[in-house]
Amino acid sequence: MDINSLNPQPTNFLTPAVYIVGAGPGDPDLLTVKAQKILAKADVIIFADSLVPQQILVGVRADAEIIPTADKTLEEIVPLMVERVRQGKSVVRLHSGDLSLYSAMSEQIQALINAEITFEVIPGISAFQAAAAALKVELTVPGLVQTIILSRVSGRTGIPDSEDLANLAAIKASLCLYLSARHLEQAQEKLMRYYPSDTPVAVCFRLGWPDEKIWLIPLHEMAQHTKQENLVRTTLYIISPALAASQYHQTARSRLYHPEHSHLFRSISDGQS
Structure with missing residues (x-):
């Protein structure tokens, strides 16, 4: 399977797809710029309301459909995403933190692949x-x-x-x-x-x-x-x-910026060699 076929290409608007977004730890200022842009444009936002604070939704479209999922199972969430995309809508699946850690993302991705639904993953701050x-x-x-x-x-x-x-x-x-x-x-x-x-x-x-x-x-x-x-x-x-x-301010100095450390972009001067 060509992974690129499952990823929507960047445009000035959101194509009908599922955008799986990491919301970060809770501070809206710690959303990635890409996540903010997608949240502001999405038709539908399906979010884990027990883990993602309401403040993350500041800036979403006034007419966006907001669906909390704290009381829903995977068997209820996936059909919601699939149905909305097939209706021609852009869907954000909003998770807390970063998606690579304890997000239960993998089973959702597999379900979207099985349903032949286009999706993209946008990482978050852990x-x-x-x-x-x-x-x-x-x-x-x-x-x-x-x-x-x-x-x-x-x-x-x-x-x-x-x-x-x-x-x-x-x-x-x-x-x-x-x-x-x-x-x-x-x-x-x-x-x-x-x-x-x-x-x-x-x-x-x-x-x-x-x-x-x-x-x-x-x-x-x-x-x-x-x-x-x-x-x-x-x-x-x-x-x-x-x-x-x-x-106690007892950290040792890294070699990275040390004057006696040379690398591809910086040479040790003659006086230090």
Whole structure:
């Protein structure tokens, strides 16, 4: 199958198709420019209203058909998209965050392919990126940590045994946990086998929403804090030694802009060679 045949070509108007859009963490200013343009032109917007705040819909057409899906199953959502496109309408399927992470996008795409419906995927900002920006940190610090892991604790949706949290924690990377607030006691126990108990944890609730909250706490308080604040959903956890390095301004210098580092676009001067 030619993938290009499923992607509409850019025009000054939206062709009848499904546009699967990542809304980002919740702040309308963190939508991509492309996502904003498509939302402003779409005939129909089918959005995950339990995860995407209403503020994301500011700027859509006054006559756009808005369909929330918190109470709908895949078997109800797909026929809506297919029917509207076959009526000659442009349809936005609006998801929270970035579509490449825990979006349940793949089964929708397969259904659209089976129905021979043209579609396009527009990525969004992920919560871990919004969190790092809010914390004003870099999660990859030279000499300290150079890997970021995006994962979740096993719950209703299981995970492969090889991706058990204890295995991931052993790497001691910057670990970003999604969809895990209901399982924090188990998670904390596994994390503390490898990370020091005072490793900083950023607890990020409803990033980008008007009621956003971010706490920076030691790892050994993670489960207790989650229970105390009654956090059961829409919460991201970042466990990383980079957070401590940033706190105390102990980050090592990258070689990228170092005067003794040469590359294709910059040579070391004679005085430094």
